[in-house]
Amino acid sequence: MTKFSDLTRLPDAQGHFGPYGGRFVSETLSFALEELEKAYMSLRDDADFQAEFDRDLAHYVGRPSPLYHAERWSQKIGGAQIWLKREDLNHTGAHKINNTIGQALLAKKSGKPRVIAETGAGQHGVATATVAARLGLKCEIYMGAEDVERQKLNVYRMRLLGAEVHPVESGSRTLKDAMNEALRDWVTNVDDTFYIIGTVAGPHPYPAMVRDFTAVIGREAREQSLAQIGRLPDALVACVGGGSNAIGLFYPFIEDEDVAMVGVEAGGDGVETGRHAAPLTANAPSGVLHGNRTYLMSDASGQVSDTHSISAGLDYPGVGPEHALWKDVGRVSYVAANDEAVLEAFRELTRIEGIMPALESAHALAHAKVMAAAMRPDQHIVINLSGRGDKDIHTVAKLDGLEF
Amino acid sequence: MTMNRIDQRFAALKAQSRRALIPYITAGDPAPQHTVGFMHACVDAGADVLELGVPFSDPMADGPVIQKACERALKQGTRMADVLDMVATFRDTDQTTPVVLMGYLNPIERMGYDTFAQRAREAGVDGVLMVDMPPEEGAEIAPLFAEHGLRSIFLLAPTTSPTRAATICAHGEGYLYYVSLKGVTGAASLDVEAVERQLAPIREMTDLPLCVGFGIRDGETAAAVGRVADGVIVGSALVSRIAENADHPEAIPAALKAVLGDMRDALDR
Numbered sequence: 001m002t003k004f005s006d007l008t009r010l011p012d013a014q015g016h017f018g019p020y021g022g023r024f025v026s027e028t029l030s031f032a033l034e035e036l037e038k039a040y041m042s043l044r045d046d047a048d049f050q051a052e053f054d055r056d057l058a059h060y061v062g063r064p065s066p067l068y069h070a071e072r073w074s075q076k077i078g079g080a081q082i083w084l085k086r087e088d089l090n091h092t093g094a095h096k097i098n099n100t101i102g103q104a105l106l107a108k109k110s111g112k113p114r115v116i117a118e119t120g121a122g123q124h125g126v127a128t129a130t131v132a133a134r135l136g137l138k139c140e141i142y143m144g145a146e147d148v149e150r151q152k153l154n155v156y157r158m159r160l161l162g163a164e165v166h167p168v169e170s171g172s173r174t175l176k177d178a179m180n181e182a183l184r185d186w187v188t189n190v191d192d193t194f195y196i197i198g199t200v201a202g203p204h205p206y207p208a209m210v211r212d213f214t215a216v217i218g219r220e221a222r223e224q225s226l227a228q229i230g231r232l233p234d235a236l237v238a239c240v241g242g243g244s245n246a247i248g249l250f251y252p253f254i255e256d257e258d259v260a261m262v263g264v265e266a267g268g269d270g271v272e273t274g275r276h277a278a279p280l281t282a283n284a285p286s287g288v289l290h291g292n293r294t295y296l297m298s299d300a301s302g303q304v305s306d307t308h309s310i311s312a313g314l315d316y317p318g319v320g321p322e323h324a325l326w327k328d329v330g331r332v333s334y335v336a337a338n339d340e341a342v343l344e345a346f347r348e349l350t351r352i353e354g355i356m357p358a359l360e361s362a363h364a365l366a367h368a369k370v371m372a373a374a375m376r377p378d379q380h381i382v383i384n385l386s387g388r389g390d391k392d393i394h395t396v397a398k399l400d401g402l403e404f
Numbered sequence: 405m406t407m408n409r410i411d412q413r414f415a416a417l418k419a420q421s422r423r424a425l426i427p428y429i430t431a432g433d434p435a436p437q438h439t440v441g442f443m444h445a446c447v448d449a450g451a452d453v454l455e456l457g458v459p460f461s462d463p464m465a466d467g468p469v470i471q472k473a474c475e476r477a478l479k480q481g482t483r484m485a486d487v488l489d490m491v492a493t494f495r496d497t498d499q500t501t502p503v504v505l506m507g508y509l510n511p512i513e514r515m516g517y518d519t520f521a522q523r524a525r526e527a528g529v530d531g532v533l534m535v536d537m538p539p540e541e542g543a544e545i546a547p548l549f550a551e552h553g554l555r556s557i558f559l560l561a562p563t564t565s566p567t568r569a570a571t572i573c574a575h576g577e578g579y580l581y582y583v584s585l586k587g588v589t590g591a592a593s594l595d596v597e598a599v600e601r602q603l604a605p606i607r608e609m610t611d612l613p614l615c616v617g618f619g620i621r622d623g624e625t626a627a628a629v630g631r632v633a634d635g636v637i638v639g640s641a642l643v644s645r646i647a648e649n650a651d652h653p654e655a656i657p658a659a660l661k662a663v664l665g666d667m668r669d670a671l672d673r
Contacts, residue, residue, distance in 0.1 A: 014540060024509060024536040026465040027559035028586055030568060170471055171461060183464045188587040190563060288509040288536060289462060301483035302511030303461040 004331055005255050010322065015204020015292075018328065020321035023203040025291045029183075032190045037205040039110055044212065049105065056101045057216060060134070061091045063098075065217075067224035067382070073352045080375035082368060083233065084355070084385040085221045085249060094358065094387030095217060095245045096127035100196055102213030104131035107194035114138040114189065117196045118182040120147055120175035120241070121313035121360065122154025123387055124198030129163035139163040142181040144174035147312045154391050172306045175241075175316045179290050199242025200320030203291030207320050214248030221382055222252050229380050235260040235371060238384035239363040240334065241277065241314035243323045245386035250332060260333075263323060264367040266309035267336030277307035277315050280327050280334035289317070294324045310339040310395065311359035313387075337366040345369060346389060346396065358387030359395065409502035409530045410555050410578040413452055414613045414634070423671045424579075424635030425450055425626070426615060427642055427664055428506060430457035430473035431490055432482025434650035440493045442646075445657035447501050450668030453579075455533065455637065458487050458507030465535045467590035469640040472647060484511040484520070488527040495528035504531035504557060504578070517545050521552040531555035531578045539575035546575065559583055562602055573610035580610065581637065584618045584629075590640030594619035600632040622663075623670030630671045638667065 010017045023033055043049040057063040066089065070082045087095035100117075107115050115137050119125030125141040132139035141158055145167040148155050158165050171177035179202075186195045200207045200214075225233050236253060238246035240263035253259045265278035276282065279295040287296030289304060297305040297317040309315045326332040337345075345365035350356045357365060361384070368383045375381070389396075397404065417424055427446045431439050443454055459477035463470060491503050505524065512520045512534065524532070532554050537545065539558055546556040555578030560569060563586065572580070582603060584594035594616075603614055616629045617637030626636045645659040 022541050023538065024541050025538065026535045026561075026583075027538060027572075028465075028561040028563050028583060030538055030561075031563040031565055034565070034568075170475075176462060180462050180464045184467070184588045187465065188591065190586055285514065288513050290464070291536070293513075296510070298461075298510060298514060300514065301485070302514035303478065303483070304510065 004257055007254050007326070007329070007331060010325070011204060011208050015208070017321045017325040019286065020294050020324040021204060021207055021292050023291060024288050024293065025203045026187065028187045028190065029203070033203055033205070039106060040205055040209050043106065043109065053102055053105060057098065061097050061101065062089065063216065064220045065089050067221060067228055069228070070353050073349065074372065076352060077369055077372045079372040079377065080234065080379040080381050081377065082372055083380060083382045085217060085382055087217060087245065087384060087386045088355070088357065088361070088388035092127050092130050093390065094123040094127065095214065095248060096124045096198060097130065098216055098248070099198065099210050099213040099244060100124070100127040100131045103194070103196040104135055104137065107137060107196070108135055110194060112192055112194040114193045115196050116140050116142065116182050116185050116193055117198055118142045118175065118178040119198060120178070120315055121311060122147070122151040122158065122391060123313060125158050125163070125165070126154050126161070128196050129158040129161035132163065133161045140185070141165045142168055142178040142185070144178045145169050146173040147175065150395060151312055151391060153394065174307070175312065176304065183290070199244045200247050200322060201242045201290055201292055201294070201318060207292065207322055210244055211247045211251055211322065214244050215251045217245065217248035217384065218250060218252035221249060225382060232256055232259050233380040233382045234375070235262060235381045237262045237264060237364045237368040237371065237381060239264050239314060239360050239386060240280070240319060240323060241266065241316050241360065243320035245384050247320060247322060249384040254331065261331065262367060262371065263332055263334045264363045265334060265336045266311060266314035266363060267338035268308040270338050271336050275308040276336060277309045277317065278336040279317060279319050280323060281336040292321045294318050294321045310342060311363070313358070313360040314363065335367055337363040341366040343396070343399065355385070356389035357385055358389050359392045361386045408553055408555060409500065410453065410504070413502050414579060417452060423630040423633070424452040424613065424615060425664065425668055425671055426453045426455055426635050426637040427451050428455040428457060428637060428639035429642055429646065430459055430470060430477050431487040432459055432477030432480055433473040433643070433646055434476050434653055435480045436482050436486055436490070438653050438656065439490045441657060442660060443494050444498065445660050446664060447498060449661040449664035451501070451664060452635070453502045453504060455504045455506045456487065456491065458484055458505055458511055460508040460511060463508065465588055467588035467640065469590040469643050469647065473643045476650065484515055488523050488529070491529050492527040502530040503528065504533055505529055506533040507535070509534045509536050517548045521549050521554055524554055525552040529554060531557050533557040533581060535559070539572055542575070557581055560606060562586055562598070566605065569606055570609055573606065573612065576610065576612050579613040579615050579635065582614055582616045582633065584616050587618070589618060591619065593621070593625065596628045596632065599629065603632055623666035626667040627670035627673065636667065636671065638663070
């Protein structure tokens with residue numbers, strides 16, 4: 001097995017995480033990615049840039065986000081103590097803003113007046129539209145037509161923020177198709193446009209860059225655990241679609257071998273039914289999509305599969321390449337939570353703790369509940385509560401037979 | 405490297421001081437049984453090399469015209485194995501026209517690079533152009549293709565830096581595909597003077613034929629580009645004709661010949 005300390009030195013110069021990652025893009029984008037890599041590498045170690053980033057995280061996003069001990073829920077489960085890393089309390093209501101703040105600063109420093117983004121549930125779109133409004137950048141968002149339908153509230157939020165939202169009608173009309181369309185826009189407008197990718201996927205340097213901007217979650221959680229629990233937690237749990245919130249929490253703990261890590265994918269109707277969005281759990285074969293090699297759900301002839309999840313934000317056939325490597329080397333285990341268990345966890349946290357989680361984050365809750373029940377009360381689990389559930393009220397109400 | 409059909413064809417064109425006319429069609433569009441006939445029609449109209457698109461669910465570098473062609477072909481069940489069968493059938497009656505498969509990497513990744521290369525060679529494929537495989541990522545893949553006599557064709561773009569251009573020229577085989585504009589396939593018209601300016605330094609780096617694609621719609625643009633390049637590649641203009649006639653495919657060969665015939669005449673004038 002790879003030494004876990006080696007994992008912190010990735011990706012390599014070509015953007016590879018072992019056999020995964022890379023830069024599989026059409027030639028027109030190669031130069032833009034090289035420039036982005038150069039800009040990012042120089043600013044990453046630039047004290048002024050980091051100070052500006054930290055200042056924005058503190059005063060605009062509202063960091064640090066609390067680490068909250070869900071005592072009542074822990075008691076009810078009757079096992080390990082559950083702690084919630086409250087990314088739902090960030091400005092715009094999810095962890096996505098951490099990354100968009102970082103990339104928008106880069107866009108500004110690169111002199112690009114226009115930003116574009118893809119979005120699934122709309123959280124990344126909202127976060128991008130928000131920072132674009134604040135920095136005075138023109139903003140256009142690509143969103144699958146199906147997601148536009150199921151996330152109307154976020155679509156309107158983006159429009160209020162001054163962004164143009166383009167519903168994408170091609171393919172399966174979800175997140176992957178939105179990303180295709182954003183890439184087509186970028187290849188056309190590459191001179192004046194910065195593409196703010198919302199997850200740890202895409203061509204190098206995006207997976208590493210998004211990870212680094214999001215890792216503030218884990219750095220805080222690590223310090224907070226030491227201060228509040230008195231030691232590191234026994235386990236970390238986070239949901240995984242592309243995998244940005246999970247990487248953000250896990251990465252700063254990667255060398256802490258005693259801390260178990262579990263990524264929870266979207267099980268949909270059940271991995272065994274084929275109607276899911278869980279490439280790691282299902283052991284999907286390696287494939288190439290959106291600029292990187294990773295575990296990818298595709299049919300035997302290499303056509304990318306339609307996915308299914310109750311949460312638009314996890315409805316993606318691939319996963320960030322670093323997660324793919326972490327699975328292979330055994331550093332993180334990946335499991336899936338089905339729609340039904342997710343809804344139950346959504347209702348339970350809302351009723352017992354008065355915290356309404358995003359359906360994406362409820363995947364982590366659903367699995368952590370099972371884990372906690374099998375653990376002792378003196379053990380501790382930190383869950384990334386990556387977003388709040390306001391955007392999902394329509395989806396849940398519909399299941400209850402209500403229409404607003 | 406032994407000469408393959410691509411090298412032979414460009415050598416012959418050079419000897420005659422002629423420009424290559426390279427049509428692109430998506431295999432299986434509007435239905436698989438028509439594709440081989442369309443390939444022959446293209447050759448009859450003066451095509452020198454055929455680019456045959458392998459349909460893919462997520463054609464990120466393509467505009468709406470070729471996206472829809474992929475959707476039609478996939479709906480009719482066209483997969484990589486079928487595309488290879490089409491090439492094999494085409495070879496029953498045409499052993500000289502080079503065929504290049506163009507598309508995205510994932511269908512090959514799933515088949516396995518070695519298996520694909522072997523089957524492609526058996527079918528009579530001469531070259532492979534994968535839009536999302538730049539030479540850096542192709543470092544381990546291209547040699548597998550070469551073992552089976554397949555040429556790896558790479559793209560150059562207006563945004564390609566001189567350093568990258570040198571790398572691409574060093575890895576390129578068969579011919580180089582210069583993407584005339586920033587955008588997806590089927591986008592706006594190209595600027596011939598800009599193309600000429602950008603091709604000049606590339607000429608200094610390589611003896612490979614330089615072919616230009618994106619934005620070539622008719623005889624006039626083909627002729628203009630033909631004056632500065634070794635070949636012209638035409639895709640969306642043909643695929644649009646296929647789309648217009650999808651309900652009466654018997655009309656498509658004549659429609660393809662009309663577009664290509666004009667281009668051939670203009671190039672040879």
